[in-house]
Amino acid sequence: MIELFINGRGFFVKEGTTAAAAVLTCGTAQFRSSVTGEPRAPLCGMGICYECRLTIDGVQHARSCRIMATEGMRIETT
């Protein structure tokens, strides 16, 4: 298992889990806010829709469905 932090709270996920799958599995529905402030979350699952964007280890607009969860990863949703 890998420990990561979603909005500062620690969670354990299986190795080989993407950041997007980790956030959903840990019970966070909203990933980002749209330009008019609507809640959004992954749509395509394959890196083209950009709805899964999160801040990962300080990098904004990271496509979380393409990024593997790593030990100690810090993820911020909006």
Add this chain to the structure above:
Amino acid sequence: MTDLLIIGAGPAGIAAAVTAAEQGASVTVIDDNHAPGGQIWRGEFHGKPWYDRFQKVKLNIISDARVIAVHGNAVVIEQGAAARTIHWNKVILATGARELFLPFPGWTLPGVTGVGGLQALVKSGLVIRNKRVAVAGSGPLLLAAAAYLRAKGADLVMIAEQVPTAALMRFGMELRKHPKKLKQAAALQLQLLGVPYVRDCYVEHATGKGKLETLQFRQGSKTFTEEVDYAAIAYGFTPETELAAAFGCEILAHGVWVDKRQQTSIQNVYCAGESTGIGGVDVALLEGELAGLAACRKPTKHLLPLLAREQHFASLLNQTFSPRPGLKHLCTADTIVCRCEDVTYQVLRQQPDSRTAKLQTRCGMGPCQGRICGPANTFLFGWEQGSVRPPILPARMATLALSMTQETSS
């Protein structure tokens, strides 16, 4: 410099790469995914028909990488935070397809995903056990994805197929001419025993506070609702043609134009698989093999009868599962169509074409660059899809700087 550059490592790209490498070509493969297999074989390439041959040949595979710009016979790629240029003599584009999403009220709620989309998320670690899931839209993927989700423990509420019953019956009759496909369909049905498969039925709207809670379905004059955690909804596929457009290739309504040897309208640029038109995995494998042989100047005629047979099945699928015109009327005035820039149906329906919509409303100018709303707008308003300009995908400043240097030198 590589003899042959292949872009995409789904079935078409894999078949092309293996075939060309077996002919002695030096082959480089660029793929946006973590491992070869594309979307259909995500995490499952091991054990598939081409896996053994793939293991035996020498290939230079660059994973987690995407093409950002095309300059003559060079492409600028980005891999993580690094950017570089690759030169090629011949290139095979095997960029595949994406799901066709048609907007309806509530489709932007968290919890509403694609069909392959939800499957991909589960394959990448999303725990779906005991979650209530509805699968809706159109096409055989509904069954394949539903069977997968069920096997992973999802509580499948129902599968809603928009195609009317009579058309599905005709498809069933034709399916008898393709015993292999019939067998696959029967196996899926067995795995889905007990899950309602509702024909002539589609999702009319989704509601929920901050996330998806309720779906409303329509079947003829009847409507009903279901409480769900996830709704996996898509209306088949649309070819990924943006990269081919950036290479200057001619694009038709159904995909990239190719000749009988998979060459596009641009010399030494080949295209294989879903990007030439939605045909499924068997067409993709054959087209990849054809493109690999053609790029090595080898005969390809022996594969044409096999391809024709698979294409017959593909056209049968495309005829049967094309979205019904009634789905054009699901949007209300304030339904968001362009999800990146939050452009509503009401604003878009006043626009004459995609270019004007782009200039006046920013529709298609967000990070997805119109990949989601473009095909939806074609369906809703009959617009031709917009032009493609570099960067083909959002990129880092350092990548853009490299791309500009390359542009000056070529």
